[in-house]
Amino acid sequence: MKYIESHSSSTEITPRPAVGFFRSKAALRLLLAIVILAALVIIRDNELVGSLGSRAQTFVTIFLSIFIEAVPFLLAGSIVSGLLEVYVNSETIYRFVPRHPLAAALVGGGMGLIFPVCECGVVPVTRRLYLKGLPISMGIAFMLAAPVINPVVLASTYAAFGWGPIFYGRIILSFLIASVIGFVFHFAKPEDVLRSDQLAAIDHHQCHPHEHTHDHPHESGLNRFWNALSIGGDDFFDMGRYLIIGSMLAAAMQTLVPQPVLLALGAGSATSILAMMTLAFVLSVCSTVDSFLALAFVNSFPPAAILAFLVFGPMVDIKSSLMFLGVFKRRVVLYLILLPFMATLMITVYLNLNMSW
């Protein structure tokens, strides 16, 4: 936890490094930022970019739309993470973790009811909970299930589909798949699952278990609140990078890959499901609203394919799987994409063949 600035210039000016922002060097940077932005506006008005073509325009519109739609949720998750860091200590978490691994995974699957976050917000929260000593299995179950098993998404699914097989199918499948995958990771060692910087941070927390909550006993409530917010800000930057790469990839896919190719697969019992799962992955739409989007496909796809879209999409899509990279090792991220994929595919194909809706 080093700040270049605190070690270099601004320390000499002020005793409190973070305050340097409002002093000379920061003012210079702000000026630089403003100059760059002004230059961009001038370039734009010169129509220099007009030659970029309409495809680039489409890409930018879709990229910004995914990003703008996800920002509120990522920010909310980051702030929750900051608040957890400041106000909740590891002992409290430890007390709530069930001793039995299966129970822990199941509780993790239902934890979204307490932390109502969707797939963008859940990643920073999970990462923070890992720092606070949450078991790997429970965190993964939470991370995969919470985007569906939370009050907001349950309400929007109900609003779109009402009480029916799609509604409870989505809840049951999401909960089961997430919990089972979480439980599987109970058998993995944390050092095989988490990124090494994440492990180092956990170590750090273990050797200073009290530093965050009791380091500054003299601190006022307001100060702690500002600290929570700025820690949330750090998380926003850590996760925002992945969100932005993910949004760009999703926008590029949408600009380059023709959707009719995908939707033409609508007929077969397995291909229709594959098509909807691919669509969920590519569209990367937030789980709070994906039910309304799924409504648009109810006429052209069988119910099991709609269900696959609604179960797989919230667990894994382009932007969330990129955000996983900020917490887990690459190989584990691959498992976190493939396991939900296989599980959802097998169950929904089975349902498609054996259920009359």
Next chain:
Amino acid sequence: MTTSWKAIILIVMGLFLFSRILSGTLLFYINERFLWLTVLAALGLILVGISYRYRTEHDHDHDGHHHDHDGHSHGQLSWMGLLLIASPMVLGLAIPPKPLGAAAMTNRDISLESLTSAAAPEGGAVLSKPKTEKNILDWIIDFRQTSDPAALAGEEVKLVGFVYRDDRFAEDSFMVSRFVVSCCAADAAPLGLVVHWPDSPTLADDQWVEVTGVLEPGEFGGEQLPLVKAASVTSTDVPDQPYLYPF
């Protein structure tokens, strides 16, 4: 990366969102009903940006414990990371905001199947709308509920949309089109009605037009569907809400 950069970027991002809200161009990206979320996000970003000013908990390294925290939270972002986080604002400012148009149609299906399925099945309220206010989506929902192209024959329509054409269209016809957006432009589904108008060749692709005319039964791409026989087609500005919302 230093805290000051983070604070600046967060505040600029908040202001960027506010500028899009105030100029109305936010509706080029998301469904109107999620606008309040963006307002909250913009306020939150600015608040978090300000919080760096009052941060007291930082820099645990001075107590002599050196752990490897490179690239981890509370840590530094490289210049690449900085550029990446700034890229939505950079792209947003460098490329003028524009709603999805005819160019985005080429990647999307415009068969009847997609036309009707994009209209979510909540047409009840639509039927009671005054006929002059019905938009493309409303008419397609109406058509879908009857499924008989002749049922709507003779209805007078006034439609606003952009001009779309591909090689399936005859010389004297084009499609007056809109995108239907459930949540954000990423899920935009194209929707449109084929218009017959002798002066069609004078229209530019992607141009926004207001079409008045009557519906008549017709056929397009092998499907039975209502067409618009246009009485007039006039050029118009991009509407405040370029997309249609299915709910």
